[in-house]
Amino acid sequence: MSENLTTLLKSKTKTVKIQRDLPTVIIGERINPTGRKAVLEALQAGNFDIVRKDALDQVAAGAAVLDINAGVPGADEPVLIQQIIRNVQEVVDVPLCFDTANPLALAAALSIYEGKALINSVNGEERSLNNVLPLAKEYGAAVIGLCMDDNGIPKTAEARLAVAANIIERAARIGIPIEDIVIDPLAMAMSADSLSGRIALDTIALVVKEFGVNISMGASNISFGMPDRKYINSTFIAMAIRAGLTCPITNPLITEVITAVLAADLSMGHDDYGMRWIKAFRKREKEKAAA
Ligand code: THG
Secondary structure: OOOOOOEEEEOOOOEEEEOOOOOOOEEEOOOOOOOOHHHHHHHHOOOOHHHHHHHHHHHHHOEEEEEEOOOOOOOOHHHHHHHHHHHHHHHOOOOEEEEOOOHHHHHHHHHHOOOEOEEEEEEOOHHHHHHHHHHHHHHOOEEEEEOOEOOEOOOOHHHHHHHHHHHHHHHHHOOOOHHHEEEEOOOOOOOOOOOHHHHHHHHHHHHHHHHOOEEEEEOOHHHOOOOOHHHHHHHHHHHHHHHOOOEEEEOOOOHHHHHHHHHHHHHOOOOHHHHHHHHHHHHHHHHHHHO
């Protein structure tokens, strides 16, 4: 059993601490045109109103970090990601997570960001390791490492652990400390493979036991193609928190999801006197009364 590591992320004025004996850090997933048609159409039209509203709403709902994805087909991604970052920073002051596979967009994002960002992501492919790790080192950013490599996505938790080990080793070689590596076990759709949830949960447990690193995951992916996704997402995220998930990428606006996270934190002993749970309950009551 290794010790639990601390990952620090920073915005201009705020520091977020990701650690296994602290409450779960929610990374808000909504600023992402690839999964959301309304965001895609607004960004294609040069309209950032939805992005600004998504930033405000997610932070109000409990996101401590925001994922920023600028994947609009045909768009100049380096320019677009900078525009999104500026709009988001005008309305909220939380650390950002740059969700892109394009090294130019990543460099553009890091170059204007004030603080310590989370890069989303590197993986075990040679090309990715060589492109992304030097940028993480140069900008002092933390980085999410996906458990896949040149051979694809491994089918067993043990093989995913081996990919995580390689990413950690390659990062260490260029001077990135292990606490700045956050591992993503890869949550794939259970509609395509009913074992994919189980493999992700087992990978989390193995990686935590071996390295004590923080764990992120796209916790909504698991339910793609299924009806009533919110119940699957909320159950799965609670189980994953027990296994060692510390910073899920998810949608805090979904009541079932945010309450599952808060109840999991309470159940893990990370909510003294249940004060966070009670505060969230009062907020929901107030919103109901206002509606
Ligand atoms: N790991 C890491 N990063 C990731 C993922 C991951 N980034 C992208 C993705 N997976 C996580 N982000 C999302 C964003 C949206 C949705 C799911 C995951 C989503 N969207 C709804 C849909 O497609 O049905 C649309 C919702 C709407 O229109 O409001 O579910 O795994 N490191």
